[in-house]
Amino acid sequence: MASKKPIPLVVGNWKMNPSTLAEAKRLVVQLRTLARKFTPDVSVVVVPPSIYLSDLTRLSPSGRLQFGVQNVWPGSTGAQTGEISVSMASSCGATYVIIGHSERRASGETDEQIAAKYQSVAASKLTPILCVGEATRDPSGDYYAVVETQLTRALAGSKKAQLKRTVIAYEPVWAIGTGQTSTPADVEEMRLFIDKCLTKLFDRATARAVRVLYGGSVNQKNATELFIHGGVDGFLVGGASLRSAEFARIVASVSST
């Protein structure tokens, strides 16, 4: 039996923006209207700085606009200055967690730490968004091995049921915040490769249940083509997610309505 296509997912990673809570609230008020228009056909998730989370979730009590955090520390409480845990994120209204973003990997986060974070999120009710992607695209194709290693190190040993709830975000580092984007054909090829890696690690049915997003300079102009021809289930959007009108067009590009 053919598996049902998952509901498209668009995630806005605000990173360390905007600079005040008042601006963040204004943005959520604009996005809440957007979420009303596109849900339930599209899942729309906002990932603000976690210090804003409680205030922002209160502005969208319907749950149509969903929220996430950009990072967590494995473990529930303890002597980890500056960190937040999965249960803290969940109690403040997060339902998604970004793990292994390239900006965190670049500041020293290791595959082992990413695996521990993945395990703690996967064991909770929150949805992990695991980021993978090569730093450079060499002509010999070594970037495939980079992505396979990142997937294997983060996911090996996980349960199939946990993996089925996981979102993989393919984000080539060279495309993040640079205005350079993967071609739809390259995105599709990587999506198929990720399916192959997950099938090898788990099995075909499990691999097919996993949603795969593309991220890297997605904007209102390239989103439709990347979605239609890239074979992905949606996008992880950085810069453009801070502009509500542009983010709305990206969400519209994955919607069938």
Ligand code: PEP
């Ligand atoms: C990101 O930070 O995950 C990202 C994809 O950023 P941008 O869309 O700005 O390239």
